[in-house]
Amino acid sequence: MKEFLDFIKARVSISEQDLTTVLSKFKELTIKKGTLVLRKGQLANQYYFVKSGGLRLFYGEYDEQHTSWAFFENDFFTEISSLHAQVPTRFNIEAIEGTELLVINKSEMDHLYKLLPVWQEFGRKIWEEMCAKQVDQNLNYQTLSAKEIYLELLKNSDFIKKIPVKQLATILGITPNALSRIRKNIK
Numbered sequence: 001m002k003e004f005l006d007f008i009k010a011r012v013s014i015s016e017q018d019l020t021t022v023l024s025k026f027k028e029l030t031i032k033k034g035t036l037v038l039r040k041g042q043l044a045n046q047y048y049f050v051k052s053g054g055l056r057l058f059y060g061e062y063d064e065q066h067t068s069w070a071f072f073e074n075d076f077f078t079e080i081s082s083l084h085a086q087v088p089t090r091f092n093i094e095a096i097e098g099t100e101l102l103v104i105n106k107s108e109m110d111h112l113y114k115l116l117p118v119w120q121e122f123g124r125k126i127w128e129e130m131c132a133k134q135v136d137q138n139l140n141y142q143t144l145s146a147k148e149i150y151l152e153l154l155k156n157s158d159f160i161k162k163i164p165v166k167q168l169a170t171i172l173g174i175t176p177n178a179l180s181r182i183r184k185n186i187k
Contacts, residue, residue: 053099
């Protein structure tokens with residue numbers, strides 16, 4: 001829980017009483033590798049904080065799975081396109097290893113937003129961070145080569161250590177063979 005406390009306090013100045021209220025709404029969840037926490041067609045109804053492990057967001061089935069992104073320790077996220085609009089998700093969210101999460105339902109999050117102005121500030125800051133990351137990611141995909149994007153991903157070693165080559169290649173939009181050539185040329 002300390003990681004989550006640090007995560008919150010790094011973004012907002014929150015009283016101990018408000019922090020206790022917030023933490024009481026989160027539930028701990030431990031999931032095994034390969035477990036889906038959200039399946040295509042479901043309504044996203046939860047926010048997640050990754051205490052340890054990792055999750056991937058992907059679409060497609062079987063041999064045609066395409067990993068869009070991955071979330072690791074100290075990431076706070078949801079499948080916002082489903083949660084916000086309350087429409088069925090186009091994605092699956094799967095544990096890529098044993099993962100510990102803190103989870104809060106949308107209704108509890110909305111309640112905290114109404115109850116605590118500081119929590120509204122926290123939410124705004126989180127989504128501003130997420131939007132900035134998304135803008136950077138989009139720009140990278142439009143202006144950088146696959147090799148340059150891979151070098152950017154190397155800055156977060158979890159992408160390299162925890163994501164299988166096939167899934168990492170789909171994040172980059174290339175084949176596993178092309179990724180192997182990039183990796184070979186970097187060494």
